[in-house]
Amino acid sequence: MAFQAHHLSSLHSLHFCIASPSCLVRSPRPTAPIRRTKSLRLRIRSSSDDDYYIDAPVSVGDGFSFGGGKYSEEPTPSDDWFEKGNIVKAHPVLGSGKKASDPIFGLKMGAGSQASDDLFRWFCIESGSPDNHSVILIHGFPSQAYSYRKVLPVLSKKYHAIAFDWLGFGFSDKPQPKYGFDYTLDEYVSSFGSLINELVTDKVSLVVQGYFSPVVVKYASSHQEKLKDLILLNPPLTAKHANLPSALSIFSNFLLGEIFSQDPLRASDKALTSCGPYQMKEDDAMVYRRPYLTSGSSGFALNAISRSMKKELKKYVEEMRTILMDKDWKVQTTICWGERDRWLSYDGVEDFCKRSNHKLLKLPMAGHHVQEDCGEELGQVINGVLSRRVRI
Template sequence: MKNFIITLSIVLFSFSLLGQTAAENNKTNTNNLKYKTTTVDGVTIAYREAGNANNPTIVLLHGFPASSYQYRKVLNQLADEYHLIAPDYPGFGNSDFPDPENYTYTFDNIATTINSFLEQQHIDSYAIMIQDYGAPIGFRLATAHPERITAIINQNGNAYEEGLGEAWAGIKKLWKNRTPQTEEALLPAFSLDGLKWQYTHGVRDTETVDPDTYNLDFYRLSRPKAHAVNLDLFYDYQNNVKLYPKWQQYLRDNQPPLLIVWGKNDAFFPESGAEAFKKDVKNIDYNIYDTGHFALEEDGDAIIKKIRGFMRKLNK
């Protein structure tokens, strides 16, 4: 009996230690995510950072109308193996919203700011995760410094004309003829209902979409001059389309490891945009999900599992 009690005590003590260790690990993982700021050419850039900087780096580039908040699941789940950094562009998220008289809101200029940000952080070897606006930012980084890009993780980040869906109709009219009328026709995209639609259109279950996403975006798009700035970016997007051949040549020449994790019901970038990458990249880890534009909202766990497996193969 005495031996039984001693054995039981040892077992209970061991379980206690295991539970304490697990709690400490969970605490470490939770506290690992940091919310930081730095100044780049006079503009305060906010960014989220997680993981050990000695591990392989993934730069998370957000879309419209979002911010680094869209990558919260990636930051929380992959920090155990990877160094993750997710900046907010000028005018987005928690970064400065400089007056358009002092900052030129074009994709060229935003990419320049993000490149300077990464150089300031001494990040010169990294994978990029791109989504929506993250694609034109990411491909500018890649074509300027192909030697720095270790891989591309692509969640509805377009680089082909056949990947422009029906939702671009109003913006294409703006490209053709920018007038008060073509601008006004796009303003519903900045309303709360319009922003909510971008997150919930094409999803299987709208209850999987965090309402903080579109509510935060609406708050930021309600600031003075926010509509004008984002209309400027809508108009400038046509210059991304003109660069598609250059980006495609980069893919052909460099053959970066490419993971496709694409929401097929995206009205802006349908599955045809994902398929197009097969023309230029020989080896693609190709995955399509029955969801919408912000696929991480509904299928984040499955996508993050794919990212982990993809990155592990790169770093063997």
């Protein structure tokens, strides 16, 4: 599918309405064929002349925001991060076509909970020359592409590095469940495949962290020909790993989950800092909190994702173990393990790597979110793995 570039910094020259429920963008119709290249591209458009919303950091809350929506009159780290990125449209929206309503009161949700009428919008960050081999950095649950902010500059010297926000996180679409996306793990597998097809045309290396590892491995099992390397950062590998920690499973609880998922401090700060030595700086916390401060859609998405993880994770972990140990698995696979992980025990990890004949690299000072604790070091590790300079 052909598509056209629009860097997000140019969006401010379009129809951004700060006083409206969110930021409106009207798309110009293309006037000539568009040539596809390897760099990230975006066409912000709909199938009709109607405007649709994009959830930019200056958007006002939808009534379910603890922070009342826009929380600063000055530029914030969240704004700066947003300006560096692009929106890529991928994966068809298959909802009813109706406007989303909140699951508690049945009220019409704000712009952040509404999907576009054709394809989902994914927030992506790229660094390095698109002529180089592409490395896609995939965040875990719950997190954002922002977690790779220290890794991207290191990889960009040799590679075309791309990080993105999963649907339901960060600046990507966060539709209300049953209005285009239900946040099941099967949906994440298929939507990830759609995104990969938009981002790259050649072979790619994938780096994925934490609880989204089984999703990526399931995709990779059917697309091994597209992968050069797979690097897993503290993935759930054992039967004990298939249970969500209390800091995450709380979001799946009836009623209590709905309440806690709307609390920015619990949904971002506590969830990210309870799993290892990571000490969150205030500037970084502002980026992670922003989705929960500007719209209730992030909390409802988190609630839905937690329920899916709690229900499906065990099956997905077992399937990932089977795939990675299968004799037909041909992708060069490396497992990096932050030894200070408070969520996933190291017990059984070394044994699994030996039996599956996959490389194991240990990072003694990192926790579950390896890229947060040792970003620059992880970038060098990934460089070494991809250039085959790392020996076990």
